[in-house]
Amino acid sequence: MISGNKRTERFRDAVAGFEAAVRAQDADRSQQYFDDLRRYFGEADDQDFRQAGPRLAAILDEMPAAPRATVAVLVGACVERGADPTPCAPYVLAGLAGALDDARAFCDRWAATGGGDFPDPQAEEPPEDLLDRVDPDLAVAWLTLHHWEMAAVALLDHAAVRTALDDGTRTRLLRTLRSVEEDSGYVFKCLAYALLVLDDEPLVVLDRPTGTGYALRMTGIGDNFQLHTLLADVLIGGGHLPGRAPSAEEAAVCRDRPGQVDTIGSFNLVTPLGDWVWNEGTPSDIPVVDGVRLLVLDPPSYQRSWPAGRFFPHMKGDLVLERVLGADEARRLLAGCAAADG
Known part of the structure; x- marks a missing residue:
């Protein structure tokens, strides 16, 4: 039987290893520690989450789009377990803005290549012709947008994050989100409502x-x-x-x-x-x-x-x-x- 201390150490090692590998742009080691992050996430304690959230958020823009969205969800989960949302928010919301812009471009490209029903963003398997019609980065943005919604809402649950979000950024996020929803027919209600919350x-x-x-x-x-x-x-x-x-x-x-x-x-x-x-x-x-x-x-x-x-x-x-x-x-x-x- 593995002791509780040993289990939490495995998560801490995964965070440290992933952080170092991403900063070194070592794809193989990044994948190894990424797998460990997900494997040992359930073994971490609240102190681990408090430390891991800001560290993982700070490297979001240094990793490829697909794992970036998953790690953003992990950051949101860390915040829900007590990590300070304030230092995490700029990185997660910047990632959300980029994903929304790419999802907006995905909608345009989908219409330009024949239109039709949009791929289910939460389907286990994307359509076979997806990458024949759109750029891979745009496809990833569309297929991971619900991950960015989860991550952003976890941070926007906190008044300190909402009040630090300037009106111009909030307006741009909502405008792009509504454009994506109108063109695709998919609704990201939780994200829209979180961005509309009023404080004081x-x-x-x-x-x-x-x-x-x-x-x-x-x-x-x-x-x-x-x-x-x-x-x-x-x-x-x-x-x-x-x-x-x-x-x-x-x-x-x-x-x-x-x-x-x-x-x-x-x-x-x-x-x-x-x-x-x-x-x-x-x-x-x-x-x-x-x-x-x-x-x-x-x-x-x-x-x-x-x-x-x-x-x-x-x-x-x-x-x-x-x-x-x-x-x-x-x-x-x-x-x-x-x-x-x-």
């Missing part, structure tokens, strides 16, 4: 039935199901609005507690122009009016239930009330809002 974001909420308004601030909310439950917790549970307040457990799983708990909707979420804000969307769907996102609450038109929780189980979310709007301010804002469509 002001939100003004107007309750039409009571004529009241509230200034709030939201962070790390992955979808509008989560936002809906937290709104009910803060406004109904806080005694500001009538209605059914979520239980403490329903609210907790929308902030930082693991799991899901069934809940019932309390509102219709509506834009100032009267369009519904669907629970299936994200808080970024709420329009900005005079520099702040503005949301209207109407009574629910029908009873709707769902499992309360977080779209991203490892992402902590929160919604806090900063102040209750004065009656005149709330009345003025509501006067500029249209009734809901439908």
Whole structure:
């Protein structure tokens, strides 16, 4: 029987050997230690993961595209086990940007060589004619894009990574991703939603039935199901609005507690122009009016239930009330809002 210390040593040796081989551009040794990395990954302890994450991230751009995507997933797994995401993020997000650009080029080339159904990016075996139609690097980018999604989401789970991502980079990533999705028909929802998460974001909420308004601030909310439950917790549970307040457990799983708990909707979420804000969307769907996102609450038109929780189980979310709007301010804002469509 191999002792626990010996098992973790095998992983540490694999990390060190792989790092050295990649930097030396030694393909044979890189492959050997790459195999060891995957073989012994399950034997590492949390301290090993904390050390390995930044080291593996720092060599991502020095390795070929196919193993680069797999190692990026390992970096994400290290972050999930406690590695600091901040030093890992620039390398993983740069790799994601390159993969998205190449996937965009893959879509163009696929259309130029006859089109048809796109290869399943998660299929065990790619189509036989794939490399006859597209450059190998572009094919690898397409077939590994879901790996980059996994790796990037693991890092974007952390507010420090999201807030360090400048708006220009975020916009470019989303634009390229949407182009790939539109042309291929494949949806990378987790990546899109992670890039859309808002942090320290002001939100003004107007309750039409009571004529009241509230200034709030939201962070790390992955979808509008989560936002809906937290709104009910803060406004109904806080005694500001009538209605059914979520239980403490329903609210907790929308902030930082693991799991899901069934809940019932309390509102219709509506834009100032009267369009519904669907629970299936994200808080970024709420329009900005005079520099702040503005949301209207109407009574629910029908009873709707769902499992309360977080779209991203490892992402902590929160919604806090900063102040209750004065009656005149709330009345003025509501006067500029249209009734809901439908």
